[in-house]
Structure formats: structure tokens, C-alpha cells
Amino acid sequence: MDETRRQLLLDAGVDVDEALGRFLGNEALMMKFLLRFPGDENFSRLKETMAQSDAVGAFEAAHTLKGVAGNLSMKDIFRWTSMIVEDLRAGDLTAAKEKMPALEAAYSNALTVLGQLG
Numbered sequence: 001m002d003e004t005r006r007q008l009l010l011d012a013g014v015d016v017d018e019a020l021g022r023f024l025g026n027e028a029l030m031m032k033f034l035l036r037f038p039g040d041e042n043f044s045r046l047k048e049t050m051a052q053s054d055a056v057g058a059f060e061a062a063h064t065l066k067g068v069a070g071n072l073s074m075k076d077i078f079r080w081t082s083m084i085v086e087d088l089r090a091g092d093l094t095a096a097k098e099k100m101p102a103l104e105a106a107y108s109n110a111l112t113v114l115g116q117l118g
Contacts, residue, residue: 001027005117009034012113013076013106022073033072035118038111040068046084047104050097058096059088076106 001016009016014034023030042065049057066081068074080103087096 008113008117012110013074014110015073015075019073022071031117035114037068037072037074038114040065042068043107046081047100050093050100053093055088055091055093055096058093059085062088062096074110077103077110080106 001020006016009019019030019034020027023033042061046058046061046065049061062081062084066078066085069077069081080099084096084099084103087093087099
């Protein structure tokens with residue numbers, strides 16, 4: 001992987017070495033899945049369910065987004081969704097909502113970088 005691409009992915013919060021390990025060193029396959037990430041609907045579903053104060057729907061969307069981000073080694077998104085999932089698991093919708101701006105910033109950053117790479 002060239003250094004520019006690696007740095008962009010790092011800037012997007014992707015643990016490149018971990019991701020490559022998950023994809024058995026296959027950079028093309030890793031990039032294929034990373035570039036599909038913007039099409040995942042769980043972030044928009046999370047925003048929608050949070051706006052509706054639907055704790056159950058928000059938990060499901062956040063939990064799924066957490067899994068996707070974890071599998072792609074998207075550490076920033078994974079960290080924020082993990083905290084939101086735990087807040088929702090504890091029934092604290094207010095605390096989960098307070099973390100949404102940080103998740104939105106991490107998500108937006110990742111989409112910007114992936115757009116540059118795609």
C-alpha cells in the first residue's frame with residue numbers, strides 16, 4: 001500500500017494493519033469493503049431513531065454499525081458507537097444522544113476520506 005493511501009486511511013480512523021490482517025493481507029479486498037461502507041444504512045437509521053427517541057431502534061442500528069465498523073477496523077466510529085450502544089443498553093438515551101455529535105464527526109471524516117479514495 002502506498003504511503004499516501006495509508007495515511008488517508010489512518011486519518012479516517014482506520015487501523016490499516018489490523019484491517020489488512022482481517023483481510024489476510026489482501027489490500028484490494030479490504031479497499032472493496034471499505035469503499036462499500038458509505039452505502040451502509042445503519043448510521044442514517046441511528047440518526048433517525050435517535051431523533052424519534054426510539055431507544056430500541058437506536059440500539060439495533062448502533063449495535064449493527066458498531067459491528068460493521070469493528071470488522072473494518074474503523075476505530076473512531078467503533079469507539080463512539082460502542083459508547084452509544086452501552087448507553088442505550090443501560091437505558092440512558094440522553095447520554096447516547098450527547099455522544100452523537102462526536103460519532104457524526106468521525107463518520108463524516110471517514111466518508112470524506114473514503115470519497116477521496118474511491
